[in-house]
Amino acid sequence: MYVAVKGGEAAIRNAHRLLGDRRRGDRSLPAIGLHQIVEQLALAVDRVMAEGSLYDTELAALAVKQARGDMIEAIFLVRAYRTTLPRFGYTKPLETSRMAIERRISATFKDLPGGQLLGPTFDYTHRLLDPELAEDGIVETPERRVEAHEHTPRVTDILGHDGMIEADGDMPEGVETGDLTREPLSFPLERDLRLQALARGDEGFLLGLAYSTQRGYGRSHPFAGEIRIGEVEIELEVAELDFPLTLGRIRVTECQMINQFKGSSKQPPQFTRGYGLVFGQSERKSMSMALCDRALRARELGEDITAAAQDEEFVISHSDNVQSTGFVEHLKLPHYVDFQAELDLVRRMRGEHERRESENREAAE
Amino acid sequence: MTELATYNFAYLDEQTKRMIRRAILKAIAIPGYQVPFASREMPMPYGWGTGGVQVTAAVIGPNDMLKVIDQGADDTTNAVSIRAFFQKVSNVRVTTKTTEATIIQTRHRIPETALQAGQTLVYQVPIPEPLRFLEPRETETRKMHALEEYGLMHVKLYEDIARHGRIATTYAYPVKVEGRYVMDPSPTPKFDNPKMHQSPALQLFGAGREKRIYAIPPYTEVVSLDFEDHPFEIQTFSEPCALCGAKGSYLDEVILDDKGGSMFVCSDTDFCEDRQAEGNGDHLSANPAQAAANPAEAAE
């Protein structure tokens, strides 16, 4: 029987043992080390950190290993650990214009202060499987630029000088930034909470929604104003100190979409913004996030809400893959008590139906 | 390597417990109203009882005796898993006896044995909003609760009657609490609804993924929605339990073969075992299928 009554504990124990065995696989092969995962599967680690909302490469690598490469399971492991950590405070906003840039591209200007920098990208690689990678071949040392830019203005800052693009939204005076891990969401949301939800949202879900806006379901005429990847300092203000404390550096990917906006009776025509920021290197996620952010600003900008990507409650309620996978997969759990109730009802209704039919037959005869 | 934390008593940190405890107190003060709370990620998946687990973790202490059931049974895998979790993180005493437990965490059933004053029943809730399948938007359903606008629910039930000649809701059957809030009793069969009414036990409901906690204090009016000409009625079974002979308990159908053969046994395993221990069901003929359907014996 499916529910191994009394055998439940033993069954679970044995299942976990088998899982451990399958995780390790062939014992004659060396076990994969966390450092190997951090170094060689870095983008998997980045995704787990981003959607797990915890910046720790080694823990993310451990999660990837423990989850046998199942990304959502790994994200779940990191989330469940993160939730037990004490909170010391909130850092200052990241100053991405001071990023130590490794990659930076703009689709809107051919050249711009700070220059374009391709960086470690898959773009322009021909997607031909490379048999040499199957062996541990020699890898060349990369070329690096000599001079480092202390300050590289963002494209939107440049556009902002003459009002061609809306100002970066300021939070009203005295408003504390929300924290969706500490307060239950209540719709409608402000943009701060929405961006938090998108930043930890499922890459695939946001990608699909972002794509839908390009195909006309909430079209927003986007241009990739700028995408930059690199390390930024994180700073914490401490009450006793009159200067912010630098805690360290993290790698992030920032995407600023520039979108068309016709203007209103109150505002002259200008471009609008969609914003994406993700832990690690993940252009796909940050671009999807920026497109979704812009689509979700429909209410704020007085646009008609006609498409799924513009529907805040729909998007935010279903973007979290840990929630989604839990509820979809909970259908595996026994439901036989409720099913029994439904069986009973259908049997009764079929009985009544049959009775009626035979009465009708008799009446006809 | 990052140093892994040792986990706190009952897993949750004290700050999280305080947040949940504050929500529980409000929930008790406003019976049937869904209090939003900042549900945490738990080390089991959303949809698998994280709401109930958080409520239990915030309430439980060293003097408690915990019982965990799923589908009425103590030994279903998820019940085993949740009970093992609490044994591990809170080292609390556990039991399968309804009468011994101070806290009972449940999924989909209310025990057959009447609960007592001082006991707390914690329900795992997947979708706390009774109006959700009529109106998917939280912004709308919240307004409907605020205005006590429950017409839609009655329309739905009435459409059932028009189409099927009866109310076709068999589980998660909506109730009205203390004449004010329409509440989802969690996916228990409607058979269990009457047990909620004027129960001496405290009933707490936790929905982790949906981030809601609600409650029914002891001795509170809980009425299943119905119509004068179609009064609420519970399921009845034509035969008694094949193991203990109980009449009037909720039964599971156990398939015996692929030719339509089946038997009906109590869903509440503790209730059934107690009755068998008291000698009930002895007259039932020894049936090899019976032993198979009761692995409690088979395992011994």
Place this chain on the structure above:
Amino acid sequence: MRAVTQVYEGGFSDAVFNSQEVFRALMDAMASPGRVIEIGKLAAAPSPISSVAASVAATLFDHDATVWCDKSITSSAAAIGWLKFHTGLELTSNPSDAQFALIGDLQTMPSLESFAKGTPEYPDRSTTIILQIDSFNGPEELTLSGPGIKDTQGFAPSQLPKMFVDQWAANRGAFPRGIDLIFAGEGALAALPRTTRISKKEA
């Protein structure tokens, strides 16, 4: 110097189990209105905060909780210092912003109407008031009924806010919006959630 030590001493000796014990007393109290539930002497705060009120504060307050304290408490630097040090609470000067209120002197407290009752959509966004009283052996017994009470329950706090029965009827009338009360007496606590109906005991 003495005030300083007072501030740092008197917290729970075991934060995890003490707060669990006090919470269970509070939960039972809220679930059975008017029932007096004894708790041990788990916390000690500077005057005028009583041991039970201090235990309740240490169980429910933290830096996510906005608390309004009445003058009898705010005028004691040691009392406020203790609350801040042991709970990290956020104080507010506006009772209608408070999630909790701590009342040392019931005679001078503002009307229940001054506190947050929540909104029709979110009736939980309301103030829970902690009233510090001497005992539950007051001269006048109220008769309580409502959810959590089988038939009726007697309740005789030694002190009550002014015009309490009328104020409470108004509070009850606003349901589901409303204020909830926790009474902290000597060695014991009790609660009145907004659902409770009060009638004065017939002579």
